[in-house]
Amino acid sequence: MKPRKLREDVYWVGAVDWDRRLFDELIPLPDGTSYNAYLVKGSKKTALIDTVDSSMTNELFDNLGQLGVDDIDYVVANHGEQDHSGTLPRILKVYPNAKVMSTPKGKDLLKHLLLIPNDRIVAVEDQATLSLGDKTLQFIHAPWVHWPDTMLTYIREQEILFTCDLFGSHLATSDLLVTDEPTVFEAAKRYYAEIMMPFRTIIERNLEKIKDLSIELIAPSHGPVHNRPEFIIEAYKEWVYGPPKNTVVLPYISMHDSTKKMVDYFVATLVDRGITVKQFNLSRTDIGKLAMALVDAATIVVGSPTVLAGPHPNVVYAVYLANALRPKTKFASIIGSYGWGGRTVEQIKGMLSNLKVDLLEPVFIKGFPKKEDFTALDRLADEISNRHKTNNLL
Numbered sequence: 001m002k003p004r005k006l007r008e009d010v011y012w013v014g015a016v017d018w019d020r021r022l023f024d025e026l027i028p029l030p031d032g033t034s035y036n037a038y039l040v041k042g043s044k045k046t047a048l049i050d051t052v053d054s055s056m057t058n059e060l061f062d063n064l065g066q067l068g069v070d071d072i073d074y075v076v077a078n079h080g081e082q083d084h085s086g087t088l089p090r091i092l093k094v095y096p097n098a099k100v101m102s103t104p105k106g107k108d109l110l111k112h113l114l115l116i117p118n119d120r121i122v123a124v125e126d127q128a129t130l131s132l133g134d135k136t137l138q139f140i141h142a143p144w145v146h147w148p149d150t151m152l153t154y155i156r157e158q159e160i161l162f163t164c165d166l167f168g169s170h171l172a173t174s175d176l177l178v179t180d181e182p183t184v185f186e187a188a189k190r191y192y193a194e195i196m197m198p199f200r201t202i203i204e205r206n207l208e209k210i211k212d213l214s215i216e217l218i219a220p221s222h223g224p225v226h227n228r229p230e231f232i233i234e235a236y237k238e239w240v241y242g243p244p245k246n247t248v249v250l251p252y253i254s255m256h257d258s259t260k261k262m263v264d265y266f267v268a269t270l271v272d273r274g275i276t277v278k279q280f281n282l283s284r285t286d287i288g289k290l291a292m293a294l295v296d297a298a299t300i301v302v303g304s305p306t307v308l309a310g311p312h313p314n315v316v317y318a319v320y321l322a323n324a325l326r327p328k329t330k331f332a333s334i335i336g337s338y339g340w341g342g343r344t345v346e347q348i349k350g351m352l353s354n355l356k357v358d359l360l361e362p363v364f365i366k367g368f369p370k371k372e373d374f375t376a377l378d379r380l381a382d383e384i385s386n387r388h389k390t391n392n393l394l
């Protein structure tokens with residue numbers, strides 16, 4: 001990919017990673033990703049906003065070379081995570097006059113994670129400005145989207161907001177700008193679910209902080225640039241503030257079909273009551289899809305057999321993740337089966353401590369489901385339906 005002109009004297013100089021399929025050795029990337037870096041040429045000074053993952057160092061330098069960039073005065077490090085700062089040490093070697101601009105917390109992280117010398121980093125205060133001549137950069141602290149160090153950078157004269165991870169999407173595309181909103185919506189929702197959702201209440205404050213900014217472009221550091229900022233801002237508002245939907249997310253696993261039989265019956269029962277169900281077989285599910293489903297589901301019901309006196313390990317993994325992602329889910333329950341005993345229900349309950357949910361009476365049975373067990377599942381479906389109706393989650 002060559003450098004791409006975004007606005008007058010503002011260029012995308014990042015790298016598209018078409019082949020990456022896993023991030024943090026945890027998060028599936030079905031559509032690859034990009035590491036967006038931006039060059040801003042003022043009439044007096046030049047700034048680079050973020051760098052790229054160290055695996056893409058050559059792409060960044062190729063782009064800077066094609067633009068004939070002999071000197072960089074400032075490197076704005078909106079965020080210290082290595083997918084954006086990985087090439088920073090090399091940039092500072094090649095451009096010895098460059099100073100890094102970051103938040104005070106960012107400065108500390110860059111020193112420890114990238115071993116950047118203290119005297120190369122300038123810690124900027126919230127709302128501080130930096131003149132590049134005919135362009136002014138404004139730094140807006142936005143902690144916890146998704147690390148404590150994060151900030152946004154705004155070019156006042158051109159109304160471009162560089163948001164690093166916030167409003168981003170793991171999406172490899174040759175399009176500089178958003179051209180296909182449904183595709184970007186899907187990727188951005190996945191990104192929000194996996195990266196941002198645990199910080200929902202803090203994002204509320206950060207959205208508040210930028211609500212009066214006039215924004216023409218939102219330029220994140222993953223995925224395409226938003227040329228219709230209201231599209232992504234409204235999507236975030238819905239994910240962050242919107243009430244959960246009349247949906248049950250049902251991650252489950254079954255070894256000998258007892259739990260599967262319960263799941264099949266229970267799903268049909270919920271559907272009969274007008275509830276949308278998103279069912280995930282944890283032996284083969286994309287964990288990102290499960291995270292996305294949790295963004296706006298009112299209820300999570302976990303289905304597990306009993307293995308070695310506790311939940312199946314795949315269920316433990318999924319419940320741990322759901323608990324860490326802190327969705328706005330309001331109700332939870334557990335269904336499943338055991339052979340001769342165990343503490344599956346207690347252990348799953350104990351792992352949901354971060355969620356502000358009402359725990360509804362589990363249906364946890366011995367062996368294969370029988371008539372009375374199906375009746376108990378009917379009761380649980382009725383309870384979920386009533387709770388959704390009482391809370392106007394329709």
Ligand code: FEO
Pocket residue numbers: 079081082083084146165221222
């Ligand atoms: Fe894209 Fe938090 O790094």
